[in-house]
Structures are given as C-alpha cells and as structure tokens.
Amino acid sequence: MIPLWLLKHAKPLLMAGLVAVALMVLWWWNPLHLFGGKSKLQQTALLVSSVQSVGQLVTAQYYGEVIVTYEDVAGSGSFRQPEVALIARGWVKAGFDVSRLEAGQLRYQPETRTLYLYGLKPLVLDADINPWFIPQRGVPGFDIIHASRNAGFDEVKAVKMCAHQRLTEQALATDLLVHADLNGREVLKGFLGLLLGAPVERVVMD
C-alpha cells in the first residue's frame, strides 16, 4: 500500500527532498550572512581608568611590517600543533624622557651659541601593533593569513606578542636610536632656541 503510494508520488516527493537539501546546504553555506551568523560588536562603555603626567619628546619613528607564525613562538612540534600565521604592521617611536629635566641639566653658552644638555639619552618610547595600522585608509595592524581550527585566542595572542618583539628588534636594527639622537638635537635646537629667545647653533648632549 505505502510503496505504491510512494511510487505514485515519487516525482513531487523527490522535488520536495531536493528543495529541502538545497535549503539546508544554503543554510550551512550562509552566503552574505543571509541567515545571520555574522559577529556583531555590542555597545559597551569606555572607562578612563587613569590619567598620568609624562614628559616624552618623540624625535624619530619607524613603521614596519613583520610576518610571524606560531612555530616562531612554540617551535616546531607535533602535527596537531595549532597553526597561526599573520602579518603585523606597527610602529616604534624613540626620543627622550624630559619629564625630569632640571636646571642643572641644561646650560646655554651665549658666546659660542651652544646648548649643553646633560643626562639625556635616546630610548624607545613606544612600540605598538594595534588592530588598525592606518584606520583612515582601512589598513589593519594584523592580517591573519592562516589559522587552523584548533588555534584559539591564546595562540593568536602569543603570535601577536612575538610580532611586537620582532618589530622592535627590526626598528633597532635600522638605527632608530641614532636617528632619534640626531633629529633630537635639531628639534631641541629649534625648540629651546625659541624658549631662550637666543640663537642656538649647536646642541651638545652628554
């Protein structure tokens, strides 16, 4: 009785089955997030948790790009080891800490138009790789090229921190501190010259 009925309605049943399968495939595929499934940031508040006074003179900055994989962090392990590869773009800024510049550290000799600065050394002030590198142009700080299914938040974070270290090393290898020192003298020559109301032709740092 039932097989006869099935045979009689085989064509419409087959069509209904095909439509159901097509809908299921479409649902799993979810093109253009037709059925939702797109991650959405919920509104949360911002909290200014601290305000600190600093005194930093940025005189040179390096913009760089590095490629880092999870192998660089954990070494080559078993075949089940998580895989992450990303391109990271960021900057390293160098200059001087002038927050504690005191009267004794600064001396101007009008005869030779020379400014003497004591105890100022160039140092790395900031090294950053943010989620956005150039937000106004849509260039991300991190491009995740590949991440295996077993790679999660912690693995990606470890790779990002390794990228941060690599970028700093890369910047220092391009003599960032030497540039910061040279340009710092020019900047201080102009800036302190204006404040002194006297011409400064040379800056000597010791």
Added chain:
Amino acid sequence: MQSTTKLKYLGLLLLLVACRPHQQALVVGRVQAAAQLATTEFTIDKLVYGTESKHIAWVVKLKEARFLAHSQAHIKTGIDIAQLQPGDVEVAGERISIMLPPVRVVNFSYPAEAMQLNRQASHLRTLFSRITVEEQEELFREAERDIRHSLQYLGLVKATQQQTRALLSALLHNLGYTEVYIRFKNDSLLLDEVLTPQNETI
C-alpha cells in the same frame, strides 16, 4: 568600429585600475623624523563583547556564540612642537608668553597583551555558530574604531593642556623665567596619523 571604441574604453579602465598606487608600501620599513612632546597618558578600559547567531527562516534565533574580552588602550597626548613658530613666543626680560599649537594624540596604543579573554562569559562555539579568530580580530578592530571615535568626548584636551602647562612652566622656570604665560591656539584635538614620505624629513 563600435567594438574598437569599446576596446579603447576597456583598455582605459584597465589602465586606471592598474595604475592605482599601493599606499601600504609607502609607509613601512622606514625611519621618519618627528617632533612631538607627549605630556599626558590616558588609560581607557573597554569590554569587547561580540555575539554571533544564526536564524532559521529569518525568525527563529538559534543559540548564540559569545565573545567577551577585557581590553585597555593607552593614549598619549601632547603637542607638535614642529608647529611652534618664532611669532608664537614673546620674550621680554624674565617674562615669557607662548602660544602653543592645539593638543594632539601623540600615540595610540591598543596592545594585544592587555586583551584578556573572559572564559566564563565567552562561549565561542555552539552547534550552529562559531566566532573564529579572524572574527575576534574584526571585533577588536571595531572596538578600536569605537575608542578612536570617542576620544573627542573624553575630556582629553583640558587635562592635556593642564599637564603641558605644568611641564613647560617647570622647564621655563628652570631656564630663569619668573613670569610664564602659556596659551593654546584652540581647544581642538588632533588625531594621530601615520606619516607618509610626503611629510617626512629624515
């Protein structure tokens, strides 16, 4: 005849697309000069809360995947001293009057090491939804955009003006001035920009 014209237009279009400059290549791998004085550092806390859920027939919502992380941004503000012109400084004996350029963001830092996943509240994978690491990155990008858009409204300008006055007043007193007057050209906040070779000096 018509097909020749079409080909010409197609060629012109291809030429326009192909000749678009690669902007990223312009900015990386070089040291550039700067002259910015950072006087204040703000720490901003933000919860990054993202959800993802699928629907059946656009109506029935299935169990959603959740991502919750604590993050912190560090923003340094100050002034661009390269903008200070001789006309902005007046010196008369032991009295100095300075007109400083507007406050600007000297450095924006949204570091990965300060991003902490809340494991209790996060549910990254359900039967039908999954928040991938790529999507987590996208959530952090949106969060950074949120912070950047809110900078104008967080009272950064007044606090920075106050700190800059304090730092420069101490320096100017050390230089021998007894009367110090510091003003700012305006109360706007300039955001940080990645320098391109057009405005670099090294």
